[in-house]
Amino acid sequence: MADFTDKLRPAEPQGSSILSQEREGSNVNVDQLANHLLSRNDFLKRQKKILSILEPIPIFCKKNQLNMARPDRYHLGLARAKTLRRLSLKHGWNRDDYIMADYLMDEMGPYALQATMFATSIREQCNDEQKAYWEPKVENWEIIGCYGQTELGHGSNVKGIECQARWDPKTKEFIIHSPTITASKWWNGALGRTANHAIVVAQLLLPENGKYKSQGPHQFIVQIRDMKTNKPLGGIVIGDIGPKYGYPGMDNGYMLFDQFRVPHSALLSKYSGVDSEHGTYMKPDNPALVYGSLTFVRAQIIMQARLVLARAVTIAARYLSIRRQFSDRDSKGAAPEQAVLNYPTVQIRILPLLATTFALHYTGEAMYKLYYGTREAIEKKGDLSRLAEMHAASSGLKSLCTTLAADGIETCRRAMGGHGFGGGSGMIALNNEYLSKPTVEGDNWMITQQTAAYLIKRMTEVAKNPSLKPTESVDVQFLDFVANKSRARDYDILSSETELVEAFKHRASYLSYQAYHTRVVEKKPWTSMMLSLHRLSRAHSESLLVLNFYNAVFASTPDPPLDDKTLAIMRILFRLFALFTLDTSASEFLLSKALSVERLAMVTPAIEELMAQVRPHAVKLVDAWSVPDYLLESALGSYDGDVYNRLFHKAHKENPLNMLTFNPDWKSEEIVMGEGEENARRRLEALALGTTGHEQSGGPRSKL
Amino acid sequence: MADFTDKLRPAEPQGSSILSQEREGSNVNVDQLANHLLSRNDFLKRQKKILSILEPIPIFCKKNQLNMARPDRYHLGLARAKTLRRLSLKHGWNRDDYIMADYLMDEMGPYALQATMFATSIREQCNDEQKAYWEPKVENWEIIGCYGQTELGHGSNVKGIECQARWDPKTKEFIIHSPTITASKWWNGALGRTANHAIVVAQLLLPENGKYKSQGPHQFIVQIRDMKTNKPLGGIVIGDIGPKYGYPGMDNGYMLFDQFRVPHSALLSKYSGVDSEHGTYMKPDNPALVYGSLTFVRAQIIMQARLVLARAVTIAARYLSIRRQFSDRDSKGAAPEQAVLNYPTVQIRILPLLATTFALHYTGEAMYKLYYGTREAIEKKGDLSRLAEMHAASSGLKSLCTTLAADGIETCRRAMGGHGFGGGSGMIALNNEYLSKPTVEGDNWMITQQTAAYLIKRMTEVAKNPSLKPTESVDVQFLDFVANKSRARDYDILSSETELVEAFKHRASYLSYQAYHTRVVEKKPWTSMMLSLHRLSRAHSESLLVLNFYNAVFASTPDPPLDDKTLAIMRILFRLFALFTLDTSASEFLLSKALSVERLAMVTPAIEELMAQVRPHAVKLVDAWSVPDYLLESALGSYDGDVYNRLFHKAHKENPLNMLTFNPDWKSEEIVMGEGEENARRRLEALALGTTGHEQSGGPRSKL
Structure with missing residues (x-):
């Protein structure tokens, strides 16, 4: 409906001309930097291709999502998932295309388990016969699957799950049973309303001397719903667990079994099995290779974290360049209002996070290289030596990187004041969707124990034998630390990048030595050490982030290449990231004698100076992350900067409450x-x- | 529908027996502590009274809220607001009863501005004639009002708003006009779909030498919708701005005017006005008293922050006492799983926040006392001397306390792992609703400048005249600091509570002196100092929180009284709060020479020891906050501890998607x-x- 507002424009200056000026004022080579960051796997080309297919399809329009009832979000999620599947056949998409479509659609939907956990279990846990039967059904999507491990009463501690699969020697069947309410499967994606088959993880109970004994959790494939009516089969209760943070289009489910019988072939039997004649257990081979794929998953999580954080920083950097509020307090007379991003109190929240996106990137790349290198070493030479190091690095980094991204999104949102709080920011869904990441795939406070345990083990080796021949990456830094541990250092972090890297190593080595001493020498209880173990893992992981960033922009020629001016800015970003990270845990650097109080006093001014250097390039640096408007779904962060018209249009033309x-x-x-x-x-x-x-x-x- | 799950129970031990044991194992006097915390204004009695009225009314049932579409949430919000109004008449509620009902209903609804900003403007800004006309209409709810100040382009900087009220000397009317899109009113509660009247803040434009000149923002009362149809009047465009974080039941609105005429009497004219004969401006009196009521509002915000944080901590302390996961790593054989709250990595996230609820309480109480004392001094003796101090304290404390509560809610949520992420936690709505607080009523990063400016002013006085007779609270500590500023201290924070308090004062004084020197002596630009000004405000505010807590449990007999055992635990909580707060900013204590690195090394073990002492009392301490189950709306946090049955019931019996x-x-x-x-x-x-x-x-x- 036309009215007098159609003629109105925002007050000058217009957002679009502000962003043009920002872009003209920086010599960052955006195309080159974008290629530097996003050439792996043809990311940029693929993004363009898939975006052009998805964006025009009405069902993929996102503008009404925040208005919808949660049940409707599932309806839409299922419709979108089906459409994606049909599009993938029509356009001949490969796995990477499908992942890109999921990324752009930005919604976890009810088919999300089909090609991931469900297919992976079939592929990796089935024996040949089982595989021949199930794999075609999964690949042709004749059946829709989910993965049922987590229960109401047990998440992280998989060994504690209660669901049982008891062997019945008479009928040669397993009886799947939920003895308690807490044995209910819980959280399992696609289970609630969609899937007709499930991988069910249950305690395998076998008779031994007249009693049943558990052989631990095992995977079973179970048909759970009728293929025609999609109603649960008799003896099974299933449902959706209800609304949660984010994931409204996904039907996370619950499921209980009442003495439900499945055939002997339901037990996935590649590595272990049950002899159907005697009901005896056949033990699994050593599943060491699992570590490898876990590292790969975690490298992907870090790479996702950088793109998610880049989205938040993109919105913030653009909007805060446009938003003006207050004149300079020291100005005389009627000075124009300042861009909010010019205030140091805003810069300190946004610009270190901008630097963090690149830090995450180089560590994600390093993790991929480590993974592929290790896999090659295993496949070609049977060399398993780097597995432990890789696993330890991936645990601590998953914890740190997802925490940085999750907290960073909220920091960006709050820095945008009132409009950051509004639905037009694009920040609400982003926040809600990402907030699961610090919890899933290993809780961020729990898995750090794995990293710490590894570091204690290495430090123990080094402390026992100070002339040890180094075999793992941390050995060199530990040997150096042990040789010099009584010496206080005051690394020249403000003038030398290598000293900055060394200061992070020193702190991680110091905390490793302390932890080794407490555990191995003083023999203190593990639980009592948990706080220091968590800090140790964080220190080590921060050291890796700093080292990988340093290696990428100082120690080698950037690959893909960067011109000198762009590289110079990346080096400023390295220093900003490293000094900001150091400042956040400054007291640990002081305690570990890597730094003097006098030098620490100079860190904040140095950070302020680096932020002033980064400020003119902020808009072009976020441009390089190439996040399309369709994905941002943000009136504040769109590429063209037309903030206020978009905000107003969204409210005045698209808000159903106004009808x-x-x-x-x-x-x-x-x-x-x-x-x-x-x-x-x-x-x-x-x-x-x-x-x-x-x-x-x-x-x-x-x-x- | 009955099924086999009806017979099932959670695995042992049951949550209810765990909480019984937790309660038996602590000697905290819950009733006495509850009375100590919540006797002001008959809070506990009132809560019981209003709860018994609200809870049985179907429309106040909260269980389906997370499933609803946002437009439906407004429908429900309006229905609830009307019901509350009718109940208040039926039961003869006073203002405190009404506020209690709002607190328990836990939803900001479309009548929320009527008795607050709308009525306040009428009461405080109208001249006698205007008041006689409008006040009865507001008090009888004949008109429904809202408050239109913030615009699309201007929030914090009220002087920059664009909406105009131009005086037309011919017709003796004001012409209200929105010259741009950014001049649109925006965010104003109750405006979007409900209110028929608005206080509109607009630049008052008066003719001067043939040109119009602004006299700054002024308030006008304007009818905006037809009293029968509730459609906007001609020349006005109004609507709801759409979904945002939280507040789904509130219609935050936008509004633009197209040369809309209002009479001379629309300008609220108690303090200033326009001579309708000559169109000249009549200047306002000095509105110094506004500071006083701002302090009161901020004391309320702190008191609200403590109750909101108490809700999050209540849910976390109960659930994490019940939740078991993993056996002790050092145990031999099949040890039982541990309560998650026994792990130090969980304690460090919950127990300092539990201590924070009490810290917020005592500072809120201190602010009330300061407010009432100052008001009495003004009214009885015309003594305005404490206004500046009070205003400075309230700015920094609003910033710090709402940040602590907002971050604390999310910390509690994440500590609860997977179930914290689910809708049954009660944490989603709590988080969403509270996240506005760090932004509204003065953005938390912006208003700290006011506190810092005050401290610089006092330090300047002291530095100029080291034998100054102290007139304000900080003067004594500043005088002491200036006299001894070259001396490094190493406060005995681990054995002496007074030394702990002094260490906080020392750090705040040090940062005040630095800021004074930079601004007054070196004459550095204000903008360049913003980061250190923010830190200074935080340091001063933390010092106040620590001091007020200390005064309440050490320096005086608790009032209302606490028995010795309960008081002993409050004193442990004081030390935990102070040491945890110190540790979080440890490097600032080192930089300000209040602490040695050697002593800092002993802080973490001391915190761990204090947490171990608090742990057995956690459940009873949160019980004392007396948050009713109706308000918690949490399967995880209910008083009876029946976590898993509640979670399962909510999903299996109440989730509409399962129909x-x-x-x-x-x-x-x-x-x-x-x-x-x-x-x-x-x-x-x-x-x-x-x-x-x-x-x-x-x-x-x-x-x-």
Whole structure:
């Protein structure tokens, strides 16, 4: 509907001309930097290709998502998942294309387990016969699968799960059973409303001397719903667990079994099995190679973390360059209002995070290289020597990098003030979706123990034998530390990048030595050490981030190449990242005698100076991350900078609440004008109690 | 529907017996502590009274809220707001009763501005004639009001707002006009769909020498919607701005004017006005008293912060006492799984926050006392001397306390792992609702400048005149610092509580002196100092929190009283809060020479020891905060500890998504079983595009 607002423009200066000036004022080579960051696996080309397919399709439009009821989000999620599957066949997408489509659609949907955990279990845990039967069904999507491991009562501690699979020697079947409420499967994606098959992880119970004994958790493949009606089979209760942070389009589910029988062939039997004649257990081979793929998954998590953080920083850097508020306090007369990004109190929240996106990138790259190198060493020479190091690095880095990204998103959002709080920011969904990451794939406070345990082990070797021949990466730094540990250092972190790298190594070595001494020499309980173990893992992981960043921009020629001016800015970003990270844990550097209090006093001014150097390049640096507007879904962060028109349009033309008129009179129970009091009362009570609008009656609620 | 799950129980031990044991194992006097914390204004009695009225009313049921579409949340919000108004008349509620009902309902609704900003403006800004006309209409709720200050382009910088009120000397009217899109009112609560009147803040433009000149922002009262149809009046465009973080039941709005005329009497004219004969400006009196009420509002914000944080900590302390995961790593054989709250890595996230709830409490109390004392001094003796100190304290404390609460909620949520991420945690709405607080009522990074400016001013006085007679609270500590500033200290923070308090004062004084020197002696630009000003405000505010806590549990007899055992635990909590806070900013204590590196090394072990002492009392300490289950709305945090049954029931019996069966086959476009492909396609496209289900057709979407 046309009205007088159609003629109005935002006050000068316009966001688009501000961003043009920002871009003109920087000599960062955006195309080259984008290629430097995103050439792996043809990322940029692929993004363009898939985006051009998805964006015009109405069902992939995101603008109404924040208005929808959660059940409707699942409906839409299922429709989108089906559409993606059909598109992938039509366009002949490979696995990378599919992943790109998921990334751009930016929604975890009910087919998400099919090609991941479900297919992986079939591929890696089935014996040949099982594989021949199941793999074609999965690959042709004849069945829809999910993965049922986590339970209501047990998550991280997989060994503690309660679901049972008891061998019945008479019928040669397994009886799958949930003895308690806490044995209910819980959280399992695609289980709630969608999947007709599940990998079920259950305690394998076998008879031994007249009693049943558990051989530990094992995987079973189980049909759980009728292939025609999609209703749960008899003896199984299934449902969706309800709303949670993010993932509204995914049906995370629960499932319980009441003495449900499955055949002997249901037990996935590549590595272990049950002799169906005697009911005896056949032991698994050493599954050491699992470590390798875990590292790969975690490298992917770090690479995802950088892109997610880049999204938040893109929105913040663009909007905060445009937003003006207050004149300079020391200016005389009527000075123009300042871009908010010019204030140091805003810079300190955004620019170190901008530097962090690159730090995450180079460490993600290093992890990929480590993974591929290690895999080659194993396959070609049977050399398993780097597995432990790789696993330890990946645990601590998963914890640190997902924490940095999750906290960073919220820091960016708050830095944007009121509009960061609004739905037009694009930050609400981003925040909600990412907040699972610090918890899943190993809780961020728990898995750091693995990194710390490894470091203690290496330090023990070194301390026992100070002339040890180094075999792992940390050995050199530990040997140096042990040789000089009584010496206080004061690394010249402000003038020398190598000294900066060394200071991080020193602190990690110091904490490793302390932990070794407490555990191995003083023999203190593990639980009592948990805080220092967590700090140790963080120190080591920060040291890796700093080292990998340093190696990429100082120790070698950038590959793919960067011109001198762009490289110079990347080097400033390295210093900003390293000094900001150091400052955040400054007292640890002091305690570990890597730094003097006098030198620390110069760190904040140095950070402020580096931020002033980065500031003119902020917009072009985020441009290089090449996050398309479709993915940002943000009035504040769009490439063209037309912030206020977009915010206003979104509210004035697209907000469904504005299509109704309401009765504001407290004396009347009527809510929508014209509906009458009695209708309103019944409608609102049913809404509050959840007893309306979701019943099945041959069709869904909101018919057209 | 009955099924086999009805017979199942959670695995042993049951949550209820765990919480019973936790309660038996602590000698905290819960009733006495509850009374100590919550006797002001009959809080506990009032909570009981209002709860018994609200809880049985179906429309106040919260269980379906996370499933609802945002437009429906506004419908419900309006219905609830009307019901509250009717209940208040029926039961003769006073203002405190009403506030309690709002607190328990836990939802900001569309009448929220009526008795607050709208009524306050009428009361405080109207001249007698205006007041006589408007006040009865507001008090009888004949009109529904809102407050329109913030605009799309200007929030914190009120002087920069663009909406104009130009005086027309011919017609003796003001012409209210929005010259740009950024001049649109934005964020204003109750404006979007509800209010028929608004206080509009606009630049008052008066003719001067043939040109119009602004006299700055002034308040006007304007009817904005038709009293019968509730449609916007001609020349005004209004709407709801759309979804945002939290506040789904509130219609935050936008509004633009196209040369809209209001009479001379629309300008609220208690302090200033326009001579309608000559169109000249009548200048305002000095509005110094505004500072006083701002302090009161901020004391309320701190008191609210403590209760909000107490909710998060209540849920976390109960659930994490119940949740078991992993056996002790050093145990031999099959040891039972540990309560998660026994792990130091969990304690470090929860127990300092538990201590923080009490720190916030005592500082909120101190702020109230300061406010009432200052008001009395002003009213009885015309003594304005403490206003500046009070205002400075309130700015820094608002910033610090809302940041502590907002971050604390998320810390608690993450500490609860997977279930903290789920809707049954009660943490999602809590998080979403509270996240506005660090931004509104003065952005947390911006208002700290006010505190810092005050401290620089006092330090300047002291530095100029080291024999100054102290007139403000900080003067004594500043005088002491200036007299001894070249002396490095090493406060005995681990054995002496007074030394701990002194260490915080020392650090704040040091940073004040540095800021004074940079600004006053070196004459550095204000903007370049912003980071250190923010740190200074935080240091001063932390010092106040520590001092107020100390005064309450060491320097005086607790009032209302606490028995010795309970008091002993409060004193442990004081030390935990102070040492944890110190440790978080440890490098600042080192830089300000309040502490040696050697002593700092002993802080972490001391914190671990204090946490071990607090741990057995955690459940009873949160019990004392007396947060009712209705407000917690949390399966994890309910008083009885029946975590797993509640989680399961919520999913299995109350999740509307489980009432439908879906078609999982990717080859079919059908989504709900039976609806058919064509129906599904049209329905889902309309859902994605937002073109369905919200049209007005004499009634709302989901008729019964």
